Amino acid sequence: MQTRGKFATSFGVLTATLGSAVGLGNIWKFPYITGKFGGAAFIIVYLICVALASLPVMISEIVVGRRTNSNAVGAFKKLKPYSAWPLIGYAGIASSFLIMFFYTGVAGWVYSYIFRALGGTFVNATSDVTGTIFKGLITDSLSPIIWQVVVLLVVSVIIIAGVEKGIERITKALMPLLFILLILCDIRALTLPGASMGVKFLFNPDFTVIKGDVLLIALGLAFFKLSVGMGTMITYGSYFGKQENIPATAVKVALSDIVVSMMAGLAIFPAVFAFGFKPDAGPGLLFITIPMVFSKMPMGNVLLAVFFLLTAIAATTAMISLLEVPVAYLVDEKGWPRWKATVLSTGIIALIGSTASLSADPAGVLGATKIFGKTFFDLYDYISSNILMPLGGIFIVIFVGWFFGKRNLQMELSNRGRLKNGVFLNVFLIITRFVSPVLIALVFLNAIGILKI
Ligand code: PFF
Numbered sequence: 001m002q003t004r005g006k007f008a009t010s011f012g013v014l015t016a017t018l019g020s021a022v023g024l025g026n027i028w029k030f031p032y033i034t035g036k037f038g039g040a041a042f043i044i045v046y047l048i049c050v051a052l053a054s055l056p057v058m059i060s061e062i063v064v065g066r067r068t069n070s071n072a073v074g075a076f077k078k079l080k081p082y083s084a085w086p087l088i089g090y091a092g093i094a095s096s097f098l099i100m101f102f103y104t105g106v107a108g109w110v111y112s113y114i115f116r117a118l119g120g121t122f123v124n125a126t127s128d129v130t131g132t133i134f135k136g137l138i139t140d141s142l143s144p145i146i147w148q149v150v151v152l153l154v155v156s157v158i159i160i161a162g163v164e165k166g167i168e169r170i171t172k173a174l175m176p177l178l179f180i181l182l183i184l185c186d187i188r189a190l191t192l193p194g195a196s197m198g199v200k201f202l203f204n205p206d207f208t209v210i211k212g213d214v215l216l217i218a219l220g221l222a223f224f225k226l227s228v229g230m231g232t233m234i235t236y237g238s239y240f241g242k243q244e245n246i247p248a249t250a251v252k253v254a255l256s257d258i259v260v261s262m263m264a265g266l267a268i269f270p271a272v273f274a275f276g277f278k279p280d281a282g283p284g285l286l287f288i289t290i291p292m293v294f295s296k297m298p299m300g301n302v303l304l305a306v307f308f309l310l311t312a313i314a315a316t317t318a319m320i321s322l323l324e325v326p327v328a329y330l331v332d333e334k335g336w337p338r339w340k341a342t343v344l345s346t347g348i349i350a351l352i353g354s355t356a357s358l359s360a361d362p363a364g365v366l367g368a369t370k371i372f373g374k375t376f377f378d379l380y381d382y383i384s385s386n387i388l389m390p391l392g393g394i395f396i397v398i399f400v401g402w403f404f405g406k407r408n409l410q411m412e413l414s415n416r417g418r419l420k421n422g423v424f425l426n427v428f429l430i431i432t433r434f435v436s437p438v439l440i441a442l443v444f445l446n447a448i449g450i451l452k453i
Contacts, residue, residue: 004069004163004238004239004332005162005163005164005167005239006163006164006239006240006241007163007164007167007168007239007240007241008164008168008241009168009172010241010243010244011172012164012168012169012171012172013239013240013241013244013249014249014252014253015168015171015172015174015175015176016167016168016171016236016239016317016321017233017236017249017250017253018171018175018252018253018256018257019167019171019174019175019317019318019320019321020227020232020233020236020317020318020320020321020322021225021226021227021253021254021256021257021318022175022178022256022257022260022314022317022318023103023227023314023315023317023318023319024103024106024107024110024311024314024315024318025221025224025225025261025318026225026257026260026261026264026314027264027286027310027311027314028106028285028286028311029221029224029225030221030225030261030264030265031261031264031265031268031269031285031286032280032285032286033217033221034202034265035201035269035279035280035285036280037209037210037214037217038205038206038207038208038209038210038214039201039202039203039204039205039206039279040202040203040204040205040206041205041206041207041209041210042209042210042214042218043202043205044205045210045214045215045218046218046221046222047258048218049215049218049219049221049222049439050222050225050226050254050258052431052435052436052439053219053222053223053393053436053439053440054219054222054223054225054226054228054229054254054393055226055250055251055254056397056428056431056432056435056436057223057226057228057229057233057393057396057397057436058226058227058228058233058250058253058254059246059247059250059413059428060396060397060399060400060401060432061228061231061232061233061234061237061396062233062234062236062237062240062246062249062250063237063246063400063404063409063412063413064076064079064234064237064396064399064400064404065233065234065235065236065237065238065239065240066237066238066240066242066244066246066412067079067408067412068238069238070234070238070332071089071231071234071235071238071325071328071329071331071332071333072088072089072092072093072230072231072232072234072235072325072328072329073086073089073090073092073093073231073329073333074086074089074329074332074333075089075234075238076088076089076399079404080403085395085399085403088231088392088395088396088399089231089234089329091230091388091391091392092229092230092231092232092234092325092388092392093231093325093326093329094388095229095230095231095384095388095389095392096230096231096232096322096323096325096326097326097345097348097349097352098380098381098383098384098388099224099230099322099380099381099384099385100319100322100323100349100353101349101352101353101355101356101376101380102353102356102357102377102380102381103315103318103319103322104148104151104152104155104319104349104353105144105148105353105354105356105357105360105377106315107148107151107312107315107316107319108144108145108146108147108148108149108150108151108357109134109137109138109144109147109287110286110308110311110312110315111147111150111151111308111312112137112143112147113287113291113304113308114305114308114309114312116133117291117294117301117302117304117305117307117308118301118302118305120301121133122291122292122294122295122300122301122304123295123300123301124295124296125291125292125295126292127277127288127289127292129292130287130288130289130291130292130295131284131288133291134284134287134288135361135363138357138360138361138364139361139363139364139365139367141358141365144357144358144360145354145357145358148350148353148354148357149350151315151316151319152346152349152350154316155316155319155320155323155346156323156342156343156346158170158316158320159320159323159324159327159338159342160338160339160342162338163239166320167239167320167321167324170317170320171317171320174313174316174317175317177310177313178260178310178313178314179260181306181307181309181310181313182260182263182264182267182310183263184303184306185267185303185306185307185310186263186266186267188267188271188297188303189266189267189268189269189270189271189274190266190270192270192271192274192297193274194270194273194274195270195271195273195274196270197270197273197274198266198268198269198270198271198272198273198274198279199266199269199270201269201273201279202262202265202266202269212443212446212447213446213447215443215446216386216443216444216446216447219390219439219440219443219444220385220386220389220390221385223385223389223390223393224384224385224389225257225261226253226254226257227318227321227322228389228393228396229388229389229390229391229392229393229396230325230384230388230389230392231325231392232321232322232324232325235321235324235325235328236321236324238328242415242416243415244415245415245419246412246413247413247421247424247428260314267307268285268290271290271293271294271297272285272289272293274293275292275293275296277289277292277293286311290304290307291304294307323342323345323346323349326341326345327341327342327345329341330344330345355376356376356377356380357377358376359375359376359377360375360377386447387448390440390443390444391444393436393440394436394437394440394441394444397431397432397433397436397437397440398432398433398437400432401429401432401433401434401437402433406425406429409425409428409429410425413425413428
């Protein structure tokens with residue numbers, strides 16, 4: 001039996017967990033979804049979803065992981081042997097694969113854009129030009145797949161290096177760098193003439209667009225953003241030391257994650273408005289609008305490369321945590337060495353993930369293939385973000401609220417009585433027993449059409 005890894009420092013715990021939360025979600029999904037659904041109004045709904053649903057799930061997952069020192073499946077096997085609870089863990093492994101299928105593809109585009117920006121591809125480009133370049137990339141049958149493989153190689157090397165020497169060491173170096181690069185981009189965007197429109201857009205609420213389906217989108221995003229509902233935080237929680245303050249760490253991660261999303265929004269929207277573009281360009285915002293907007297600034301190419309570098313960093317630290325879910329399972333439960341677990345998992349992702357890259361554009365190789373009316377890309381995203389993660393989230397909070405044992409919960413939340421947070425325990429119990437499950441269930445049933453809000 002090999003000894004399991006652990007994060008060695010509290011700073012490492014924070015950077016690794018935040019590294020999982022911060023990702024393409026902040027820079028790609030959050031801005032375009034906010035752009036589409038009413039700016040600040042959407043952000044308010046999103047914040048409520050974080051506070052009442054995804055943050056409680058995050059705390060619950062870390063508690064279960066640290067308590068059991070186990071991967072997402074093993075944790076439930078230890079706590080409730082011969083029960084159906086480990087299914088949560090298996091569903092989590094499925095989600096992590098589904099997300100990796102499309103996430104590695106988008107990350108590949110991001111990696112390739114760093115080099116394109118540096119090479120001057122976007123100098124003085126119009127939207128037609130950046131649009132054509134993006135289409136050219138995603139309709140190509142080879143280049144997106146090569147980039148996807150490059151991304152997988154980078155992530156694999158870090159995972160094989162181990163929990164402390166790989167995940168912790170890399171995130172400790174990269175997360176501070178990410179903040180510095182983001183601040184740089186913010187300063188540039190906010191000092192552009194006309195930037196205030198973008199700031200207003202981000203902070204002025206338009207509640208008329210908030211309907212039932214927007215609620216589901218906010219909830220799905222809140223889960224995706226904090227990497228919860230699928231065992232990632234159980235896995236990382238199992239690497240937390242006994243002295244780490246779980247609720248405080250989770251709150252710090254959730255707040256910092258929101259700060260990063262806002263900072264990304266502040267780097268993007270002021271520039272978009274300053275140059276007279278529309279904020280609701282959809283997923284293309286990052287790859288079509290941004291390159292064009294940045295190319296209009298002095299030294300725009302360098303800044304664009306910086307922007308894509310920070311996006312690549314965010315995506316990479318998030319993918320590390322995604323890949324760690326199946327790897328930890330294979331290592332713990334099947335006794336495999338890390339390298340073997342990593343090679344098998346990445347192999348599956350590379351094979352099936354290519355269907356996501358190739359279906360990303362209607363004109364792409366698999367663009368016309370639809371399953372349940374969705375392309376492969378959208379299908380993987382939809383099943384993981386809108387179905388498996390909310391379902392996983394409900395069962396995890398129900399498990400911790402009702403079946404984990406109040407005393408066990410108290411031991412984990414207070415570090416065996418060392419932290420004085422008795423009131424918090426009671427509030428947390430009410431939230432996990434009633435508020436989160438009901439909220440997630442309502443939004444979920446509405447989304448799949450069983451209930452109409
Ligand atoms: N939280 C990441 C993001 O916002 O991009 C995505 C993610 C990472 C989701 C890890 C789930 C996960 F387990």
